[in-house]
Amino acid sequence: MDSISKSFEQKEEEEQSLQKTNQSFEEFLSTLPRDYGWTPLFDCYLYQGCWYYPFFLRGVIAAQQHFEAQPTDIFICSVPKSGTTWLKAVAFAIVTREKYSDLSSHPLLSTMPHECIPFLEVDVVGKEHTNQTAEVPLLATHIPYHSLPKSIISGGCKIVYIYRDPKDAFVSLWHFTSKLTPKDATHISLEEALELFCKGVSYYGPYWDHVLSFWKARKEAPQRMLFLAYEEMRKDPLPCVKNLADFMGQPFSVEEENEGVPQKIVDLCSFENLSDLDVNKKGKHRPENAAGIENRAFFRKGMIGDWQSHLTPDMAERLDQITREKFGGTDLPSYVSD
Numbered sequence: 631m632d633s634i635s636k637s638f639e640q641k642e643e644e645e646q647s648l649q650k651t652n653q654s655f656e657e658f659l660s661t662l663p664r665d666y667g668w669t670p671l672f673d674c675y676l677y678q679g680c681w682y683y684p685f686f687l688r689g690v691i692a693a694q695q696h697f698e699a700q701p702t703d704i705f706i707c708s709v710p711k712s713g714t715t716w717l718k719a720v721a722f723a724i725v726t727r728e729k730y731s732d733l734s735s736h737p738l739l740s741t742m743p744h745e746c747i748p749f750l751e752v753d754v755v756g757k758e759h760t761n762q763t764a765e766v767p768l769l770a771t772h773i774p775y776h777s778l779p780k781s782i783i784s785g786g787c788k789i790v791y792i793y794r795d796p797k798d799a800f801v802s803l804w805h806f807t808s809k810l811t812p813k814d815a816t817h818i819s820l821e822e823a824l825e826l827f828c829k830g831v832s833y834y835g836p837y838w839d840h841v842l843s844f845w846k847a848r849k850e851a852p853q854r855m856l857f858l859a860y861e862e863m864r865k866d867p868l869p870c871v872k873n874l875a876d877f878m879g880q881p882f883s884v885e886e887e888n889e890g891v892p893q894k895i896v897d898l899c900s901f902e903n904l905s906d907l908d909v910n911k912k913g914k915h916r917p918e919n920a921a922g923i924e925n926r927a928f929f930r931k932g933m934i935g936d937w938q939s940h941l942t943p944d945m946a947e948r949l950d951q952i953t954r955e956k957f958g959g960t961d962l963p964s965y966v967s968d
């Protein structure tokens with residue numbers, strides 16, 4: 631058999647295996663613990679200690695079965711609502727800065743950041759099962775560390791992880807799911823959502839376990855993993871952007887520093903700039919499928935501490951208490967209210 635027909639047969643086999651996964655998926659779902667997904671549209675299912683919507687879980691399993699990481703792949707990892715959209719924009723702007731040195735026609739001015747970097751469990755599996763755009767060696771995922779496809783770990787891929795005060799992530803998620811709730815249905819109350827969040831039932835939750843899964847892995851391979859705190863990046867983005875460029879193996883040269891390139895990337899990717907662009911005010915992300923949503927849902931307030939406008943002191947203390955228990959003994963910020 632020549633190599634072309636062999637690779638064709640291999641592809642057919644992979645397709646059939648994916649179809650089998652699809653056929654048995656509904657059956658498989660019915661065996662998993664299930665809970666309310668904060669919107670009447672989807673329930674959440676517990677798989678390997680993490681809660682997923684079915685749409686994403688199908689992709690997670692396919693990624694675990696088929697994804698082949700390249701050693702040069704760099705993964706943007708996060709628990710939802712921790713600053714993913716922002717980090718994607720910054721990472722994309724850093725690695726493509728030579729190609730798009732003319733900022734007036736930069737792709738981020740007309741493309742939502744989520745569409746600049748493939749999302750592993752949605753965009754990559756089911757096609758070639760590898761990252762095809764070597765020019766931009768970036769991929770993103772919300773999968774917790776312990777469930778990542780094996781080739782990401784064995785391939786020694788670099789990982790950038792962003793996390794955020796769980797109180798702000800919770801409030802952000804509550805607003806986001808309201809956008810997914812059909813107009814004729816009632817959105818879950820903040821109190822009900824808090825109950826679910828505290829018992830770990832949230833999109834890719836439990837929030838704390840997700841952060842800890844990466845934090846523990848970083849202790850074993852610190853050179854492969856960069857941790858960024860949303861709050862630090864919001865307060866002082868320039869050092870974070872430079873640190874990220876160094877970590878990705880693309881440090882800014884002296885000439886670039888002198889020309890202010892790092893600051894230009896900060897400005898391009900700022901909440902104020904991105905949220906004011908037409909594409910992010912009027913466009914729609916994944917209009918073709920169940921997870922389709924308006925781009926503006928990814929740009930709400932971009933603030934540190936917006937939880938104070940939503941949570942009572944008792945609600946905040948409940949979240950802080952879990953944070954103290956879970957993050958105690960780590961060097962993660964405590965995020966507790968004073």
Ligand code: PAP
Binds near residue numbers: 930
């Ligand atoms: P995702 O996991 O669904 O992709 P993610 O981007 O992680 O969401 O989180 C969205 C939050 O990041 C929103 O926070 P908020 O609800 O508290 O406002 C969003 O506003 C914020 N965000 C988006 N882009 C930026 C940015 N460029 N700078 C700072 N914050 C941002």
